[in-house]
Amino acid sequence: MKRLVSMTVNGEEIELAIPPYRTLLDVLRNEGRLTGTKKGCDVGDCGACTVIMDGSPVNSCLVLGIEAEGATIETIEGQHAGPDLPHLIQEKFMDHGGAQCGFCTPGIIMMTKALLKENPNPTESEVRFAIAGNICRCTGYAKIVDAVLAAAEDLRKGRTL
């Protein structure tokens, strides 16, 4: 039986009828039409589905949609510096070649945003610790770490997340 669930996604309050066995990831992608959040392993191993829920990054594939009742969710679609302008973190990922195939990128961008909100001055090892749950099979992580550190540097110069 479907239940009515309301949540705030990227600043917009939405109400959806969903069955209890549907994950937040599937709710966002199917009912919510927000396909920027990717479905990789679907069992919490890869981090491609990372979204920020009530301020904390989580694997949306392991959250039941009904568990997001009343929650505030941020996805990749909500990240931009202005109309048609990439978000600071996206800009740095482009500058540093932090994305290749791109499948892991939305999850890593969200993880990076959560990290930099808590800690705008991370060390390289703190960056690596934060993104340990985000698997990338293209880059070898070096350019991702460079991009995150570059975003942190710009933050300290007064740019905002």
Add this chain to the structure above:
Amino acid sequence: MRPFGFERPETLERAAGIVAAREDRAAPPPLSSAQFIAGGTNMADYMKLGVMRPNLLVDIGRLADPGLRRIAASPDGIRLGALVRMSEAEENADIRIGYPVIAESLQQAASQQIRNMASLGGNILQRTRCEYFRDISWACNKRDPGSGCAAMDGFNRQHAVLGVSDRCIATYHGDFAQALIALDASVETQSPRGGRTMAFSELHRLPGETPHVETQLMADELITLIDIPAKPWARRSHYLKIRDRQSYAFAVASVAVVLDLEDGAVRDVRIALGGLATVPWRAQEAEDELKGGPLDERTAGRAAEAAFAGAMPREHNAFKISLGRQALVRALLETRDMRV
């Protein structure tokens, strides 16, 4: 995921009562048709795989009792509510300073995303990562009692060498539980029959003839609190985790050590092993070997021998015995050398 019903009771009594009212209330908790869900990281995973097949989920994540979400430090020790998230405990200053083995075990567990969701109560009840348990096409006595064990003669590199039976060699893969064994923690539970307290080291049951019976809990019984006594040793405590890659992997071998030293001699010590046994494993023989004497590479080596005297390897996991011994020696010496 198979469809299931969903209830979100407001009180703990009601949550336990829903399960107690069901026909199969006496079933071992993992096989019960009604399951509690909190953080859901283990449950959602196993429901997708078809390993867990509940007809009803009882959501305890929003129960009103504030004690379930509290970390309460006092001179007597620290009390952790069962719904405290792993990341909250890991970041707590009282835990980091007073009980480092807890913070270290949590920091090295899972990923940030999972630690942000998973509750402490759920974490200690997490089920094995045995590949044959997780893939429902294989025989598994733990998942489907009496069906056999594909791991015995399968690829068993990750499997346990301690506490095994001829029905099951699945490893207990958690990290936090070893810290709790070493710190002599206890757990409080609630069910419609009332509350009870048990030593954490007695919560999990060896697989024996019934590997599907994993703990002393009943299906309608909930862990509410983890109680860790303040003992002189808690500050000198340490968790060493060895894994196939440096981050986000389960332990191949891990060691929790809590050490009380006096003038270089071991007044008291508690040791727990992870990734090596079917349950969170207290290495009491190793503790006995060390008590009252000096702690150096030689005595630590003797303790490590004692810890694995009863080990029973299979075809691919004999390396865990030497790895486990070396991990134990290293963990003991690192704990000895901590500045507290």
